[in-house]
Amino acid sequence: MNVHSAVFELSAGLVTQLVPSDLPEIAISGHSNVGKSSLINRLLGRKALARTSATPGKTATINFYKLDTLRLVDLPGYGYAKVSQSEKKRWSDLIGGYFAEERDLRLVIQLIDMRHKPTKDDYMMLDYLVDNELPFLVVLTKADKLKKGERLRREAELKEELAAYEGMLTLPFSSENGEGAAELTEIIDEVCSDEPFEEEEM
Numbered sequence: 001m002n003v004h005s006a007v008f009e010l011s012a013g014l015v016t017q018l019v020p021s022d023l024p025e026i027a028i029s030g031h032s033n034v035g036k037s038s039l040i041n042r043l044l045g046r047k048a049l050a051r052t053s054a055t056p057g058k059t060a061t062i063n064f065y066k067l068d069t070l071r072l073v074d075l076p077g078y079g080y081a082k083v084s085q086s087e088k089k090r091w092s093d094l095i096g097g098y099f100a101e102e103r104d105l106r107l108v109i110q111l112i113d114m115r116h117k118p119t120k121d122d123y124m125m126l127d128y129l130v131d132n133e134l135p136f137l138v139v140l141t142k143a144d145k146l147k148k149g150e151r152l153r154r155e156a157e158l159k160e161e162l163a164a165y166e167g168m169l170t171l172p173f174s175s176e177n178g179e180g181a182a183e184l185t186e187i188i189d190e191v192c193s194d195e196p197f198e199e200e201e202m
Contacts, residue, residue, distance in 0.1 A: 001189050005068040006044045011061040013090075015097030018062065024070045024104050024192040029095075030111030031119055032077035035141040038175035039111065040065060040072055043185060050074060060091060062098055070106075070192040073098070079121035099132065106191040107135050109184070114140035114154055114172060117161055126165060137169045137187065138162070144174035 012018045028036050037050035044050075049065065063074040075098065076091045099105075108129055112118050118126075129136045146154060162168060171187075173180035 001043075001070065001185055001192070002068045003044045003046075005066075006046070006049060006072075007066055008049060009064040009066040009071070011063050013061045013094070015094060015101075018098060018101065019064050019071075021101065021103035021105075023066070024106045025073050026070060026106060026188055026192070027073045027075055027098070027108045028111065029075045029108055029125060030077060030141075031079045031113070031121060034077065034111045034113050035175055036074055036077065036111055039109075039139070039141065039173065040074060042175040042178060042181050043072075043188075060087065062094060070188070078125065079119055099134065105134065107137060107188070110136050110138050111141050112138055114143050114151075114158070115145055117157070126162075130165065135191070137171060137184075139171050139173045139180065139184065141173050141175070143172040143179055144176045 010017070010019050028039065030036050040050040041047060044065070050063065060076055062076065065072040065074070075095055078091065078095075110122075110125060110129065112122055126136075126138075128134075140158070143151065158170070162170070171180050171183060173184065
């Protein structure tokens with residue numbers, strides 16, 4: 001993954017606006033304010049290529065970031081209570097429309113805040129990924145916010161909270177100190193290699 005080649009390509013608010021799928025894609029999914037933009041910036045070594053916001057629910061579009069050999073696809077954050085029902089439906093239709101298309105989707109990076117129990121919406125998203133047999137990896141964000149004892153406790157709790165998803169891969173991550181960034185980059189490079197990708201590899 002040549003991070004120096006990364007450019008913001010397009011924001012799509014409707015399924016009809018999605019860019020053609022002519023590169024392997026890595027989709028990034030998660031609750032509003034879970035750290036998707038910060039993760040993208042850390043992976044790409046940029047400070048503000050993906051715009052971060054303190055206001056949950058601001059990302060209402062699918063944002064495409066094009067690199068030489070792949071695309072990062074930032075999906076709208078879900079679960080923000082103050083958004084209208086009509087807007088929630090538009091987001092749902094947009095995300096569902098993206099996954100329903102014939103795209104070269106290699107991996108979904110599902111973000112969950114390591115500090116807290118997965119939300120109802122997180123579980124719904126995990127169930128959606130499993131039911132649709134989409135290859136995914138759970139990245140546990142904001143790992144740096146936990147002290148050592150708190151982190152050990154949360155790691156134990158997460159094993160129970162995610163026990164229903166047998167064999168699921170999890171990776172602690174921090175956009176602040178870079179924990180997990182090298183490992184995640186390696187996974188992305190592997191699944192986006194020229195070799196045909198098989199879901200069983202995950």
